[in-house]
Amino acid sequence: MPRIVRLFIPWILCLLIPTLFSGTLGAVQLSSSVGLTQHHSPPFAQLISTKKSSRRQTGNAQPPSLVQNLRFHRYADHTRLVIDVEGQLHLRKRSQTKTDQVILELANTRLSKRAFGKTRNTGFPQSVQIARKWGNPVTITIDLSAINTYKVITLNNPTRLVLDLFPSTEPKMNGDDKPSLVQKIPEKSENATPRAARKNPPSTAKPVPVQSVKPAKSSQRLLIVLDPGHGGKDPGALGRKGTREKDIVLKVSKQLKQMITERLNAKVLMTREDDVFIELEDRAKFANSEKADLFVSIHINSHPKHSVKGLELYHFGQASDPRALEVAARENGTPLENNGPAWQFILADKLTDKKIDESRDLAWIARKALVGHLRKHYKIKDHGVKTAPFFVLRNTTMPGILAEIAFVSNPIEEKLLRSTTYQTRVAEGIYQGIKAYVAPLQTVLR
Template sequence: MKYWSNPDYTRIALYTRTKVRYRVGRLPADRKRRKPERLYVDLVGCDLGEEVPARTSVKDGLVSSIRAAEKGPNTVRVVFDCGRPFTQKVVPLENPDRILVDISRVESAPQVAKARKRAGDSRTKAPDKRLVAKIKRASKPRVSLSVMAGLKIKRVVIDPGHGGRDPGAIGPSRTFEKKITLDIARRLKRLLSEKSGLEVLLTRNSDRFVPLEERTAFANEHRGDLFVSIHLNAHTNRKFHGVETFYLDITDDRYSIRLAARENATSEKTISDLRYILADLATKSNTDDAIHLARLVQRALVRRLRQGWKGIKSLGVKPALFYVLIGARMPAILVEASFITNSKEEKRLRRASYRQAIAEGIWRGIVSFIREREKFYASGR
């Protein structure tokens, strides 16, 4: 069991040796016994491991403690003692098998602003009245709430896909996705920090394995303003080539479902089942900003690559249920920079000049996104 505490939510991962069924429920508050409302998850078909403590103290203002005990034959109950009103999302993940639990605060807008101010979050400024009026008149392009609030982009989290024991996709000439994505991420970091003056964080800066749930938890913990996950595409048909960018949302597209299944290291059936579990979360995410960011990055990346190479195909911007984007409290996108399974694109990926061009394309898209927001906000003054 592992947990991560953030200002707005607590994330817990419950690891199991095999895939298990689970049940989720709530226990009402007991004032006489001074017990708050509790969330529980029953894991059916497993026993409690010796390394799992009976009680784990959290005390992060949302979850006070986590308790685990066997509840009948082959059933383990994990109880989360919550000190305030909460909502939860429970999602099964694979490779390794685990149950991901996100417990979020339920607070009013003034309480959220006050909490963020105490935490040193500068993104609490009240929207300018004249800007609000302008936004209400605007119809094209659609203006997001974050633009209305004048939220600034200062910190970008870059996520190099895969790593460590997870090599990602492997090209015909044994090129590993994990090595290429890390190199591109480092190049992008230099561009964003040295040329744009942004603070940039990497979810990994070496060849190490980072679970998917830790990546967005890292971005949330460090209050990232943007989250960009870098990957390389793969397909059984080695003729497939091109560049595409994704944002988190519900989709029925079979191609997107298959790709999400590969990146999530899970099955297509699991992805299909998750559509219903994640529907509310996906629609409440920073979808508007993510779509706009994805479009700008996709356009800039394709343009930059076409400056030096022929046959660059744009596969467009699409929604998909990527685990690595789930739970991000900021606009989050995933870039599939090229097909590593295509021999021509694999050969290009092995060249530093091509990897630098990819980094420059993504950088230009991010810069365009930031400039558009700043220009729009400044015009409302």
């Protein structure tokens, strides 16, 4: 091939190639214009949009809750069934024509194998059936022919559904059972005080069988014992500006007593009404001898780090963390090593287990009310509900809690504690918790 032709070939190709491609594209456009591609897939951008939309719809779907565990206990006058739920509680009552049963549904909820296995345990309430078919809600069927009445209680943090089943006839009590508080509680003197304090250290004797709160009848009044911590020669925690725990908790307790007496029409006794020293053992014995329905001990916290602040509520149990054990040791007035293993033999007692369950409920309800009320006015740090072997909680026979209402070691909270307004608001928050526990918390679906 002549050299001159070889030189022109690249130029010729550059001119022909665009023409060929433009013809191909034109053919495609022509076929589209005459309807040769009537059925085609969505554009790629549309596919991406569709997938994103699908993901959003899937993400909005609420994950199902889970019935983790079932717990039940037989009391002198009723059986309590506690249903522990992970997630939200979607409770509703199914409409039906049968009059001898009630069916409650937990929508969007699964039933764990562990929980289902508990329904086959010996002693599980025969008047209740819990089941779940694939794709359906968990059903709780209550046989009304086997009981007299029932109550449904919903609790949060952690989420629980509580069923109290009252039999048609009152069961006979054995020698280990505590008489029901449905019986009339004898009147007690408003000025009753604990007996003289003893100098002996508090014993670790096993507590007597416990009692539980029952709905009050017109013939009886709810009795609550308030326990202002420390007193007399024991000032309790001290603030940098001279604030003494014993003074603040006494003021809060007196205001709380007035609120409960006037608004709940309940009877309130205090382990001390003045600046006197009362042994821990005598505080517990006083509440037990008066057959109190609830025991509320009020304290102020302290910490080596002045930046630590907030409030926390306790009920009896093994220390939930090392800090909880330190707090219990300080309030008990005993060395740290003396507050460890003593709880073990007590926790094995089923009657004490009953008290722990009810104290846990009281603590969570009181914490929610107290934190909620104070946060309307202050930036409150909530340390939650903890467990620790406090002596006064270990040796009282009724549901009880211990409230640490602030850190006097924190300069900001010490200033609050010295404020009458803050003291009143703390009392109001605790009152709201007690009120919620003993009355409107119960939701009767019947």
